[in-house]
Amino acid sequence: MLTPLLDSSGSRPLYEQIYRHIRGEIEAGRLLPGERLPSKRALASHLKVSVVTVEGAYAQLLAEGYIRAEAKRGFFVLAAQAPPPPVHTLPATSSLPAQAVFPYNFSTSGVDTSLFPFSTWAKLMRETLAGRENALLSASHPQGAPELRRAIARHLYRFRGIQADPEQIVVGAGSEYLLGLLVQLLGREGGCGVENPGYAKTHRILTSCGVQVRPIPLDEAGLRVDALEQAGVRVAHVTPSHHFPLGIIMPVTRRRALLDWARAKPDRYILEDDYDSEFRFSGRPIPALQSLDAAQRVIYLNTFAKTLAPSLRISYLVLPPHLLERWRREFWFYSSTVPSFEQYTLAQFMERGHFERHLSRARTRYRARREALITAARETGLSKAGTLSGGEAGLHLLLEMNPRFREEDLVERAAKVGVGLSPLSAYDLTPPPPERPPALVLGYTRIPAEDIAPAFALLKSAWGF
Amino acid sequence: MLTPLLDSSGSRPLYEQIYRHIRGEIEAGRLLPGERLPSKRALASHLKVSVVTVEGAYAQLLAEGYIRAEAKRGFFVLAAQAPPPPVHTLPATSSLPAQAVFPYNFSTSGVDTSLFPFSTWAKLMRETLAGRENALLSASHPQGAPELRRAIARHLYRFRGIQADPEQIVVGAGSEYLLGLLVQLLGREGGCGVENPGYAKTHRILTSCGVQVRPIPLDEAGLRVDALEQAGVRVAHVTPSHHFPLGIIMPVTRRRALLDWARAKPDRYILEDDYDSEFRFSGRPIPALQSLDAAQRVIYLNTFAKTLAPSLRISYLVLPPHLLERWRREFWFYSSTVPSFEQYTLAQFMERGHFERHLSRARTRYRARREALITAARETGLSKAGTLSGGEAGLHLLLEMNPRFREEDLVERAAKVGVGLSPLSAYDLTPPPPERPPALVLGYTRIPAEDIAPAFALLKSAWGF
Numbered sequence: 001m002l003t004p005l006l007d008s009s010g011s012r013p014l015y016e017q018i019y020r021h022i023r024g025e026i027e028a029g030r031l032l033p034g035e036r037l038p039s040k041r042a043l044a045s046h047l048k049v050s051v052v053t054v055e056g057a058y059a060q061l062l063a064e065g066y067i068r069a070e071a072k073r074g075f076f077v078l079a080a081q082a083p084p085p086p087v088h089t090l091p092a093t094s095s096l097p098a099q100a101v102f103p104y105n106f107s108t109s110g111v112d113t114s115l116f117p118f119s120t121w122a123k124l125m126r127e128t129l130a131g132r133e134n135a136l137l138s139a140s141h142p143q144g145a146p147e148l149r150r151a152i153a154r155h156l157y158r159f160r161g162i163q164a165d166p167e168q169i170v171v172g173a174g175s176e177y178l179l180g181l182l183v184q185l186l187g188r189e190g191g192c193g194v195e196n197p198g199y200a201k202t203h204r205i206l207t208s209c210g211v212q213v214r215p216i217p218l219d220e221a222g223l224r225v226d227a228l229e230q231a232g233v234r235v236a237h238v239t240p241s242h243h244f245p246l247g248i249i250m251p252v253t254r255r256r257a258l259l260d261w262a263r264a265k266p267d268r269y270i271l272e273d274d275y276d277s278e279f280r281f282s283g284r285p286i287p288a289l290q291s292l293d294a295a296q297r298v299i300y301l302n303t304f305a306k307t308l309a310p311s312l313r314i315s316y317l318v319l320p321p322h323l324l325e326r327w328r329r330e331f332w333f334y335s336s337t338v339p340s341f342e343q344y345t346l347a348q349f350m351e352r353g354h355f356e357r358h359l360s361r362a363r364t365r366y367r368a369r370r371e372a373l374i375t376a377a378r379e380t381g382l383s384k385a386g387t388l389s390g391g392e393a394g395l396h397l398l399l400e401m402n403p404r405f406r407e408e409d410l411v412e413r414a415a416k417v418g419v420g421l422s423p424l425s426a427y428d429l430t431p432p433p434p435e436r437p438p439a440l441v442l443g444y445t446r447i448p449a450e451d452i453a454p455a456f457a458l459l460k461s462a463w464g465f
Numbered sequence: 466m467l468t469p470l471l472d473s474s475g476s477r478p479l480y481e482q483i484y485r486h487i488r489g490e491i492e493a494g495r496l497l498p499g500e501r502l503p504s505k506r507a508l509a510s511h512l513k514v515s516v517v518t519v520e521g522a523y524a525q526l527l528a529e530g531y532i533r534a535e536a537k538r539g540f541f542v543l544a545a546q547a548p549p550p551p552v553h554t555l556p557a558t559s560s561l562p563a564q565a566v567f568p569y570n571f572s573t574s575g576v577d578t579s580l581f582p583f584s585t586w587a588k589l590m591r592e593t594l595a596g597r598e599n600a601l602l603s604a605s606h607p608q609g610a611p612e613l614r615r616a617i618a619r620h621l622y623r624f625r626g627i628q629a630d631p632e633q634i635v636v637g638a639g640s641e642y643l644l645g646l647l648v649q650l651l652g653r654e655g656g657c658g659v660e661n662p663g664y665a666k667t668h669r670i671l672t673s674c675g676v677q678v679r680p681i682p683l684d685e686a687g688l689r690v691d692a693l694e695q696a697g698v699r700v701a702h703v704t705p706s707h708h709f710p711l712g713i714i715m716p717v718t719r720r721r722a723l724l725d726w727a728r729a730k731p732d733r734y735i736l737e738d739d740y741d742s743e744f745r746f747s748g749r750p751i752p753a754l755q756s757l758d759a760a761q762r763v764i765y766l767n768t769f770a771k772t773l774a775p776s777l778r779i780s781y782l783v784l785p786p787h788l789l790e791r792w793r794r795e796f797w798f799y800s801s802t803v804p805s806f807e808q809y810t811l812a813q814f815m816e817r818g819h820f821e822r823h824l825s826r827a828r829t830r831y832r833a834r835r836e837a838l839i840t841a842a843r844e845t846g847l848s849k850a851g852t853l854s855g856g857e858a859g860l861h862l863l864l865e866m867n868p869r870f871r872e873e874d875l876v877e878r879a880a881k882v883g884v885g886l887s888p889l890s891a892y893d894l895t896p897p898p899p900e901r902p903p904a905l906v907l908g909y910t911r912i913p914a915e916d917i918a919p920a921f922a923l924l925k926s927a928w929g930f
Contacts, residue, residue: 063857064751065686065716078718113602122594129587137578139775173638173778173802180645184673201798208649208796210675221530251530253543286529310604311805313638331673333666337638340776342804392528 002038006047014049015056022057026066026077037067037075102420104455108245108396108443109310115362116309120354121345128344135344140336144171144316145343151350152316159356160277162291162300164318170327173337175275175303175315176205181334182299182317183209185327186269190234195223197427199244202237202273211235215429218243222250225257235269236261240289241277245427245441247390247398255289262297274302278359280393281367296320304346306395306445307359314338314346366395369444369452373397376456385465388442396443398424405463407438413462419455467503471512479514480521487522491531491542502532502540567885569920573710573861573908574775580827581774585819586810593809600809605801609636609781610808616815617781624821625742627756627765629783635792638802640740640768640780641670646799647764647782648674650792651734655699660688662892664709667702667738676700680894683708687715690722700734701726705754706742710892710906712855712863720754727762739767743824745858746832761785769811771860771910772824779803779811831860834909834917838862841921850930853907861908863889870928872903878927884920 002025006017025031037043040058044051058075061067067075128136143149149166156162172178179202188210194203196215206213214231217224223238238258240250250258262268272289290300300318308314319327336343349355370391377388377399386401401410407423414421424439425432447455467490471482490496502508505523509516523540526532532540593601608614614631621627637643644667653675659668661680671678679696682689688703703723705715715723727733737754755765765783773779784792801808814820835856842853842864851866866875872888879886889904890897912920 063714063716065718065720110604113599116602118598118602125594126591129590133583134578137581137583137774137776139575173642174800176799177638177642177802188675204798210653249528251528253530255530309602310800311602313800313802313804333669334641335639335775335778337642337778337802339778339804339807342806 002043002046006049013056015053015060018043018047018049018054018057019060022061023064023066031077033077035077036073037077039074102415103418104420104451104458105446106419106421106442106444106455107446108422108441111306111309111445112362112365113309115358115365117354117358121349124345124348124352124354125341128341128348132340132344136340138340140338140340140343142332142334142336143167143169144336144338145340145347147351148343148347149316151347155350155355156318160274160288160291162288162318164290164300168318168321168324170317170319171336171338171343172315172317173313174305175273175301176201177337178301178315178317179205179271180209181331182271182301183211185323185331186235188212190232190267192235192237192271193223193228193231193233194237194429195239195243196429197245197424197432198429199239199273200427200429203429206237218246218248220248221254222248223254223258225254225261228258228261234265234267235271237271237273238289239273239275241274241280241286242390242394244275244394245390245396245398245422245424247392247394247396249286249393252286252292255286255292259289259293259295259297262293263295268297270298272298272300274300276306276394277302278307279363279366279395281363281370281391290318293320296322299323307355307362308346312342312346314342365449366444369447369449370397372449372452373442373444373456376453379453380456380460380465382456382460382465385463395445396441399440399442401438401440403437405438407440410438410440410463414459417458417462419458419462467508467511471514478521480518480525483508483512483514483519483522484525487526488529488531496542498542500542501538502542504539567880568883569885569916569923570911571884571886571907571909571920572911573887573906574910576771576774576910577827577830578774580823580830582819582823586814589810589813589817589819590806593806593813597805597809601805603805605803605805605808607797607799607801608632608634609801609803610805610812612816613808613812614781616812620815620820621783625739625753625756627753627783629755629765633783633786633789635782635784636801636803636808637780637782638778639770640738640766641666642802643766643780643782644670644736645674646796647736647766648676650788650796651700653677655732656697657700657702657736658688658693658696658698659702659894660704660708661894662710662889662897663894664704664738665892665894668894671702683711683713685713686719687713688719688723690719690726693723693726699730699732700736702736702738703754704738704740706739706745706751707855707859709740709859710855710861710863710887710889712857712859712861714751714858717751717757720751720757724754724758724760724762727758728760733762735763737763737765739765741771741859742767743772744828744831744860746828746835746856755783758785761787764788772820772827773811777807777811779807830914831909834912834914835862837914837917838907838909838921841918844918845921845925845930847921847925847930850928860910861906864905864907866903866905868902870903872905875903875905875928879924882923882927884923884927 002022006014040051040054044054062069066078068078069075148171149169152169153164153166156164191212191214192206193214193216196217203213214233216227216231222243228236240255242249258270262270270289274288290298303315304312374388377383386399388397388399390398407425411423422441424441467487471479505516505519509519527534531543533543534540613636614634617634618629618631621629656677656679657671658679658681661682668678679698681692681696687705687708693701705720707714723735727735735754739753755763768780769777839853842848851864853862853864855863872890876888887906889906
């Protein structure tokens with residue numbers, strides 16, 4: 001008879017101890033396939049437990065397929081089991097990519113979180129929490145909460161001159177996610193052209209989603225439409241309001257040429273990534289491609305990562321009407337990826353004018369940094385050795401250096417004195433032309449204005465200009 | 466000379482009015498390519514505005530590529546522009562798929578949101594908001610906040626006997642998103658087998674992500690491993706703890722056969738979707754495939770959509786160590802798709818035992834409904850016409866009916882008396898075998914216990930059993 005060592009101190013229920021014991025006996029091969037188990041009554045009396053306890057154990061063994069029941073005959077052991085698996089060996093956390101931390105950080109990622117109107121946001125969150133219980137718990141509209149889409153449409157109209165119906169907007173958990181969704185919407189055939197140099201992540205995401213990606217060279221007006229035509233791709237990804245990282249603002253003539261390219265063949269599309277268009281420091285913003293597009297070939301993509309905080313994970317698309325139809329036909333089953341809570345809070349934040357006020361504060365602060373940067377470059381005499389450009393918009397500048405320098409050297413020597421900046425080559429998708437001067441990308445979302453002059457003094461000593 | 470009608474009431478800045486006027490003249494072809502514009506000074510004096518105002522207008526025209534500047538010669542019109550685009554015609558909202566609303570709803574989607582401990586959750590949200598400003602605004606760890614992953618690992622161990630290191634966990638904005646991520650991680654080659662009948666969304670998402678999907682038939686133990694082998698796929702998606710919608714709990718023998726299948730060839734994987742394993746009503750849960758897997762071939766996937774609320778959009782993966790390595794090498798650039806705020810709140814909710822208490826309350830309530838359902842079926846005499854099954858776990862039951870009925874008829878007649886339920890055929894990926902009896906899927910997350918008997922009385926009259 002089976003005799004588990006039962007422990008009634010209560011650490012495990014008795015039925016479980018019996019179950020575990022029998023399972024162990026089967027797995028160890030001490031109970032063989034076909035063998036009959038004692039009847040429930042017999043085992044219960046043997047072990048001095050109730051019949052219900054044994055029933056619980058047998059039911060579990062049955063459910064897991066260790067034994068089978070035969071009507072009026074009892075319980076029989078099923079096929080022997082494999083030995084229990086060994087414990088996994090876990091990878092060391094050292095496999096994580098390391099990130100250097102610099103005292104003076106000209107990184108282009110992240111935003112200045114000290115700008116974020118946290119107390120206003122928190123207040124709106126508390127209001128949302130208090131007033132919207134049901135709405136918060138039910139799944140939101142697949143395209144995003146209607147009130148958030150209305151607020152975004154109003155913002156786009158006032159701020160970017162974009163006429164978008166809230167119905168055309170699809171809200172999602174970050175631009176990376178939405179890019180993957182677009183691949184599903186537009187299909188993988190024909191491939192996608194991306195700006196070279198450009199935002200490497202776009203290349204990686206598209207590739208990872210199964211799209212053939214072709215790097216397209218730029219000239220001073222941005223993406224070269226002739227090269228795009230030559231590449232034979234069907235979709236183009238562009239950052240016309242402020243190229244990343246060169247800072248080019250695509251002029252209207254090139255915008256129209258790009259739209260003509262899209263119109264020339266059926267099923268060609270342009271993804272307009274307007275990632276930092278809110279930060280323009282001189283003149284009115286140039287009309288978005290989307291607002292020049294009569295042929296429904298432009299998909300507009302923007303994010304709140306740069307304007308609020310990356311941790312919010314809210315981006316959105318404006319789909320042209322016929323693609324919206326397709327999306328609703330084929331992808332309606334996708335749930336919204338953004339929690340309702342953040343959607344309602346953000347809608348209120350925009351509705352009550354907080355977003356516009358926040359943007360204007362952010363613009364003022366970033367403008368001061370941009371000016372500090374330009375001043376510091378001039379005052380340290382950097383202009384003898386290099387040229388700053390790309391500063392009419394966006395949150396970074398390009399520093400083109402005299403060809404006597406080498407990019408890697410500049411980055412390395414800057415790092416040694418505690419200044420972090422990226423070489424332009426970090427954004428090359430193919431080897432750059434040999435005649436291109438060395439250049440560095442200087443983001444100013446992370447570095448306080450008062451740190452900029454000291455950083456440039458350090459660069460002066462490190463680079464010797 | 467250009468003579469815009471300037472309006473100094475302040476509706477638009479003067480520079481913008483001038484800019485718009487000149488742009489209009491160029492677009493209308495009244496200013497021709499190559500034509501020279503008046504000098505800034507001359508135009509300013511003509512219009513009685515300051516030179517700075519004209520400068521603003523010219524700068525905008527320059528930036529947009531309508532004119533070009535030549536040193537010491539002035540400003541010249543560039544190539545003529547296309548006419549402005551017509552306003553888009555928007556699709557009618559009638560293109561949205563309609564959803565019927567039934568007084569008695571046996572839908573399988575959604576949860577009973579009245580169970581959600583809203584005030585506890587709100588309290589934790591307020592605490593998170595008060596204490597974590599910096600952490601909330603900075604981007605969270607790409608795999609999800611470490612404290613949430615620790616809480617999930619503890620839950621998995623206590624509740625499912627799964628030994629997962631928090632390092633193996635990847636948190637994402639819903640299972641749909643994570644499924645797309647897995648396609649990128651595992652690749653598209655070889656195709657994926659899915660349960661047939663099964664969760665149609667899985668089929669659609671995988672197909673939409675570019676994967677060849679093969680429906681695999683089931684027998685009484687779940688996914689048929691012989692059919693899987695025959696289909697020649699490389700990946701299998703399964704719901705072993707409670708098949709959707711048949712309710713089969715896969716016995717250990719079949720689990721082991723499935724693991725053997727995965728081990729038999731390199732690069733074979735099993736996606737174990739444990740979507741409602743928390744709701745088991747009799748016996749202990751069967752060990753997850755993941756915990757029987759010695760060969761690192763199982764990827765475990767679960768969600769908080771069923772246990773908390775779908776609107777939260779938090780799901781997670783447990784990756785086997787070697788896939789974790791691959792993910793970190795190739796997909797580290799993906800930002801976490803869940804806002805930090807929800808992640809911290811959920812971590813606290815789990816840490817302090819609220820999640821376990823909530824689950825136990827939810828289990829009690831759903832168990833009562835399941836029993837009400839079984840009782841109502843018996844008391845209305847439904848057992849003469851059909852059989853309920855699949856109720857040991859999960860949140861739905863399968864009702865197999867006498868072959869004299871037709872599925873569509875049953876659904877239609879139920880709908881007419883206000884009872885919503887799904888035909889089993891809604892989950893067929895291929896035409897079912899002709900001998901299969903008609904069956905219906907009855908979810909009980911939405912219907913209150915006291916509505917169940919009245920609903921069955923209505924079914925009795927509608928179906929005539």
